[in-house]
Amino acid sequence: MKLPKYAAAATAAVAFVSIAGVTAVSAAQADSGHKAVPSADAAALPSVNMEALVKAAQIDPRRADNKLTPGAKASVLLVEKALADKHLLDKKWVDGYFGTTTTAAYTKYQKSLGYKGLSANGLPGKSSLAKLGAGRFTVNHVIVPGAKVKFGPKYVVDTRTQKMLLQAQKVLHRKLVLDQGSYNPGGDPTSVGTHDGGGVVDINVKGMSAATRTSVAKALRQVGFAAWVRNPSQGDWPWHIHATAINDTDLSVQAQHQIGDYYLGKNGLANRGKDDGPKVTIRTWEEYLRLH
Template sequence: MRRPRLAFGLAVLCVAIGVPAHAWAATSGATAARPVVHMEATVLAAQIDPRRADHTLTPGAESSVLAVEQALQALDLLQAQWVDGYFGTETISAYAAYQRSLGYTGLDATGLPGTTSLTQLGRGRYTVRDTISPGARTERDGYVVDARTQAMLAEAERLLGHALLLDQGSYNPGGDPTSAGTHDGGGVVDISVTDLTAAERTPAVRALRQVGFAAWLRDPGQGDWPWHIHAAAINDTDLSSQAQHQVGDYYLGLNGLADHGPDDGPRIPIQTWEQYRRGH
């Protein structure tokens, strides 16, 4: 079969200037390839980076965040100085503006990327991989949670060998003023410890952390609330802005409270639900 004349001419030119034809072919193919945005890493960076005191990049997220920022810059939503692979407050604001431009409001326009907005932003610019979804809303213990959170709770119960009882669920805007808005979106629950002994409480927090929650045992000395476990599902794309901040603080070794105190829970390797599932 005869080569197209243009391709043949370019191949001859490559040989004439000392570039092997196979190298030209590889280069031309790479030029056509689009960047890959890994959603898991991008969403994680959007929770951690705005809480950092410096511009340390979230491991594994730089190239994905950079592609997103370049797309936002192309839409005149982000200045060039912030296109740096760091999903900080300027990028959060720019992404939220993009979400609003699509007609999104409320939980869908917090600056935390969702699958639909991330994919739409990437059309003609990048390819999205490792997508995340909170799933449909469902009922548990008389409260509303999303399917992803329910699956995480069920796995934590399996690890513990006993049930966990909720005393507050998700998607509960204004339902509890002491929660400071963390329960307004998805992925956040409070777990009763009334039926747990003192010796069972820390293992429960550990199991929740193991499956991908930022979880802490809360006591009455910390706020106007009874003893309970507060848990926010890392990378739940329905998290309220306040819950996103708690997740970021958890990664930075903090307690998720307004005093920005040190993490007082069991320290284990931090992972998302998706990372946990891949390892089991």
């Protein structure tokens, strides 16, 4: 609706959420081989693929058409039906398209739960999705940003982003140094809000050749970032690499827009120009892990 997605470190990134009789698995249980066992009632419920749902919530609002995000329709429909039943979304918008109207409805739902700030950013998070699905659907392919940690001496990122950066370093065989981290509201006005939430970093490129800058951007894209080499002609900033983690549910609204534009072949800037970065198959961090 135009108006208004090292080895699997993440068996701990749970395949089931405790909804309607589904047993949630802790990280410790997952490591010890325990599996979530759905009850008979839960097994009868349909399932929402959180990865596909979140991907659609980033891409669909940026589309100029009503094309559906591949693999997301069934999950989006379940969420839209639940929002409609709560009188937060008109039934005419229950169509499998997570556009701006559905995003606004999901934000209202998050706020109805008492969530604020990044917890009410319109992206379905683990907690709000579990509450919405109670008695309606189970949730698989759960995404969790994780706790806030430091990358380098002073910059803050979430655990999921930290793992992505560490893997990019392995791919590159070089250390990455940040110029800016995440959760930095108002810290850099030129960032226009992209760093207000999680999943977003700027990489220092001092001393890098043009070829090296491109190779770093490519490695970041390979592990699940939308990443671009930025130069002074584009804005009031020095040379750097801007990277936004696809499907991080702590993304600010502005960062969500960058992800949507990346999937649509654009440069992540306000002018929505053509993507000028290295060409790779676009994948999320979770998709990358399943392939390696």
